[in-house]
Amino acid sequence: MSIEKPYRSIIKAFSWRMTGTLDTIIISYFVSGKATIALTIGFIELFTKIFLYYCHERIWNLISFGRNKKQL
Numbered sequence: 001m002s003i004e005k006p007y008r009s010i011i012k013a014f015s016w017r018m019t020g021t022l023d024t025i026i027i028s029y030f031v032s033g034k035a036t037i038a039l040t041i042g043f044i045e046l047f048t049k050i051f052l053y054y055c056h057e058r059i060w061n062l063i064s065f066g067r068n069k070k071q072l
Contacts, residue, residue, distance in 0.1 A: 002070065009057040013050045021046045 021042045028038035 004057070004061055009054055009061070012057065013053040017046055017050045018054060020049060043056070047051070 024045050025038045025042035028041040029035060032038060
């Protein structure tokens with residue numbers, strides 16, 4: 001069974017959140033019309049969602065569903 005190391009999950013979380021945060025900032029700007037509000041929302045969700053994604057990855061790493069078993 002292939003298991004990811006925690007640092008790989010952290011790197012994946014950061015790269016994904018950078019993309020997601022940019023999306024949130026753009027949407028927040030269109031909804032509010034204010035850059036400061038959009039940046040504030042983006043900044044807050046950046047950190048909360050990194051934490052949630054990391055936890056999600058670590059939990060899924062414990063589940064064997066959908067993995068091929070390593071054969072010797």
